[in-house]
Amino acid sequence: MTINRGIGGIAGQIAAELRHAVRTGRLTPGTRLPATRDLAADLRVSRGVVVEAYEQLVAEGFLVSRVGSGTHVAPAAAPRAEPPPGDREHAPYYGHRPTSPDLGLFPRERWLAALRHVLATAPGDALDYGDPGGVPELREELAGYLSRVRAADVRPDHVVVTGGVAQGLSLVLRVLAEPGRLRLAVEDPGSDRQLPLLRRAGADPVPVPVDEEGLDVAALAASRADAVLVTPAHQFPTGVVLSPARRAALMAWARDGDRIVLEDDYDAEFRFDREPVGCLQGLAPDRVVLSGSVSKSLAPGLRLGWVVAPARLAAAVRRARGELDLGSPVIEQYALAHFLRTGGYDKHLRRMRREYRVRRDALVEALARDLPEVRVRGIEAGLHVYLELPEGWDAERLVAAARELGLVAAPVSRTRGAGGPPAVVAGFARLPARRAAETVRGLNVLMSGHFRK
Template sequence: MTVEWARGGPDLLVALDRGAGPLGIQIQDQLRAAIRDRRLGAGERLPSTRRLAELLGVSRGTVVDVYEQLLAEGYVESVVGSGTRVAATPAGLPVPHAPGVVAASPVSSPSLPAEVDFEYGIPELGSVPLTDWSRAVSEATRSLPTAELADEDPAGSRHLREVVTAYHRRVRSGCAAAQDAVVVSGFRQGLALALATLAQHGIQRIALEDPGPRDHDVIARRAGLDAVPVPVDDHGLDVGRLRETGARAVLLTPAHQCPTGVALGPSRRRDLVAWADEVDGVILEDDYDAEFRYDRQPVGSLQGLAPARVIALGSVSKTLAPAIRLGWVLAPPRYAAGIVEEKRLSCRGAPGLDQEALALLMESGRFDRHLRRVREIYRARRDVLAAEAEAAFGPGRLHGLAAGCHALLRLADGASERAVVATAATMGVRVNGLGRYRFAAADAEAEPDPLPPALVLGFGNVSEHQISRGIRVLATAVRRQTRTLGDDNATPPP
């Protein structure tokens, strides 16, 4: 007899064979196995003795005896008012792993939590307008028509698409309308849908920035496209090298290149559009942090320059928080329908209440107010970062400061990114080297073009005090690494 626990505890299959010996022993063995295999995790509540006895068709006394035996062996614990729960798993139990996968050996000493985390791409989480968001969700719950609680239009909420495209026209100089927009659950879903659509249109190769955002090459290959690198210089993507790749699509971050921080220059923008016309290609624009700029005029979206050739992708992961998993794709008509169809076949869409809440938040003006507030926070942090880096490393080492929430710290020639990153980690500072953003070539023998060693410093979610401490630690890490190498040619920071 096989019974599935339905209420009063986690789902678990218990199989009893009435002719295979004492039922209590069978129940004990299966519960032990479930705990050992982690199908029942520490702290999970087991059904009451009465409920389990009913489900299994045995006497309650049998189940009481089972629980008492497991309690004596340390597998479960009984808490007054909380029932019987799985105890913390004894240290001697093996850690399960998938067949064919060797379990990792335990780490001798766990890594210390980072006191300063320069991770790229994390916004100021302490300033997320949760009160405004809560009000917007409440208003959406009150005002959303009952009919819109059903499955959404595959393209997403019409209201949000109208608001987002109006915002894009107003703030990013775009020219998309609601019918060009598709609401998605964040940038990566939008990218996956767009790449699948390009493959349907016969595009087989896509060019990516090198260095560029992590995992874009992996996502492209999962969509069935051949991904090729194109180098980035002080003016952005090298369009001349793009022409040599034979690609008909390119994905780039033109407003504030990730991770170098440069903006795609005016002539490069024109050359890029000309290239797309020549090859009947498409430009995918990752518009991830263009709202944050400090010492220069905002750079308009490529979508407004060439709407027939550009698919623009955006989200609120950087402007609000990654937890509000909403984004959008603005696509030319030739691709928009395919993206909608890809979305329809792959998911039921983003939560409708959240879409309505975001539309209301943006319409109310509170979204713009939030951006103005955090822009000043980022400006102050950027200024501290610049001053501390100049004091510790000398002038001209920090790049990409005019916009965004990250900068590039150039190290002296001969410095080892990996050694500096590892040393800083032992001192409580987490940071990534530029090498982590290099293109992962499918050809294992292909060597990327050499780039000067550098560190990528995200300052979106670190305080000014943490920035000061983090830069001092990085300077110490560089000095230690230089002394270890004994490199007289490498100039250590003062």
């Protein structure tokens, strides 16, 4: 293993080397890794650096560590081939993204307590096939939570529990597209990962530009779309908030044409420098379908989300869910209901808001100090920042360098239907505040040598 001491993020380099060895099969499942003291001595680094690298890979699932037995390559960490550069459309969806939370901070003890409570108190019939729209207890808790926190206008029977936002959107689109195809406006730039899902669900995506006020509603009106998918509270990837004037214009567009607005509330819980913006659904509950999940607040792997829809559409989505797979796992639904009811969810969110704000501030300060040419946007909320690069900088190479240093990033060019200046979306949730400065210093070194004119 070769460590470049001229570049910041030594722990990130060690983690990247080990991750690559696992992915390519050089380290096979079950292989025992050297003790942290031994590897640190071999590499001539502090033991804490190796411990940090191991902990990162344990959190990512590449390694397992048990007291008394050491650290091993995880049994499920089979090698996988990286997709060739020209095959990005078919690249797997798995792995961390700029919007991923820090899964090492998942509230394991509190979630375990909720599961134990459910298993100790739920009657036997609670584990039978139930309403495909979700268990009544969770729908009631979600209705109360969304009304209180997101200013939604919602009743429990308008809520359908889903396997995350992705499944919720897919179900709604299948209902709206019957019996043909649906012309669906999407934000440009927007989430490129959603496009295959939207098409498979019966939609034909039509890109509509986003500017500093959010979605361009005049361009939307000219698109002849039947419906629109938006992220109004914190647009992905730019971080722009839909302005009050645009919100009003969007609601008028929906009402005048008897159209539906699909609202993806993907990171609504995390607000740092301003008060939360109420959801669009609260303005027009008969025109807006609100989608959300615990993927950012707890963990994507829970696959727990929800759709809030007008009564007739909610009934159709519930019926479609029943025809698809009979509903979500009930034990996890009861556990989330208990977590919401007892205040555990709110307490966890308060903790995470504080932690993520510290991490965001550390990254933004480091960028301002060491990469002042980069314009940082969209920092008031969410788990990612939008970085506008100077002309001539290579976003793809910057992303590769950032990932090697432990900063999850993606080029914005993949999210655009039309061209635009070079930009990168970077996630700060998984970058500890103590590592922000050395990570950005490492980027600065690489930029000086390869990217700057």
